[in-house]
Amino acid sequence: MIVKVCGMREPENIRAVERVGADWMGFILWSRSPRRLELVPDYLPSCRRVGVFVNPDDEELLRWHEALGLDFIQLHGDETAERCRHIHDLLGLPVIKAVSVSGPGDLDRAERFHSADGVAYLLFDTKSPVRGGSGHQFDWDVLRLYRGELPFLLSGGIGRDDARHVCSFRHPRFAGVDVNSRFETAPGLKDLESLESFIHHIRRYEQNQQDIC
Numbered sequence: 001m002i003v004k005v006c007g008m009r010e011p012e013n014i015r016a017v018e019r020v021g022a023d024w025m026g027f028i029l030w031s032r033s034p035r036r037l038e039l040v041p042d043y044l045p046s047c048r049r050v051g052v053f054v055n056p057d058d059e060e061l062l063r064w065h066e067a068l069g070l071d072f073i074q075l076h077g078d079e080t081a082e083r084c085r086h087i088h089d090l091l092g093l094p095v096i097k098a099v100s101v102s103g104p105g106d107l108d109r110a111e112r113f114h115s116a117d118g119v120a121y122l123l124f125d126t127k128s129p130v131r132g133g134s135g136h137q138f139d140w141d142v143l144r145l146y147r148g149e150l151p152f153l154l155s156g157g158i159g160r161d162d163a164r165h166v167c168s169f170r171h172p173r174f175a176g177v178d179v180n181s182r183f184e185t186a187p188g189l190k191d192l193e194s195l196e197s198f199i200h201h202i203r204r205y206e207q208n209q210q211d212i213c
Contacts, residue, residue, distance in 0.1 A: 001166075001206060002176025003199055004153060006052060007035035009188035011043040020196040021203065024048040026074065026178070029056070029064050034187040035180075040067050050074050050096065058090060065091050072096055074123065081116035088118020095119045096153070100127035101138045104145050114148050122148070123178055126156030135181045137162075143171055151175035157182060160194040163201035 006026030008014050025045050028035045048071040051064050055077030073087055074096040084095045099110045101124050113119045126138040137157035151173045159182030166177055183195045
């Protein structure tokens, strides 16, 4: 299971989060986010680096890709399937497209990205009147209606106490989780004890499943 830790910014915190086992790290590059990255950190992790954007232009994408050595582009705006395809062709990177969810009807929006070349993952997040996440969970049971072929990440209000819930969630396209504000002591600064406990629980569950098999 992929554990993506988003909203990273501080060099020593990045280094520490890498040590506790994050698979991917997200760097928020949207100017209106309280976790936005304004300068390249003095330390960048060896794990997968994800640039998180909202309706970016090509110049912005190229600049941050070069500066951060990105592995994925995550899009939280109004990007169409055609725009996702263009970004993939422009950068040669796989795209993660966020889809806000509050009920079954929102899953219809995900279908438009199924045939978009370059979209590698969907990210299902909680629908909110503002961009950038609400810190609240949606009802994951609604995803039983998702029949798409694209794998997805779960996001929105996942915290330390949700490890058991995450491990019990079942869907053939479930690939991992995206965590952020529920593990913070301040915007952009992750609490290592809570994060390490969460990741440890996930890895222990995975190991137990392998032993059973």
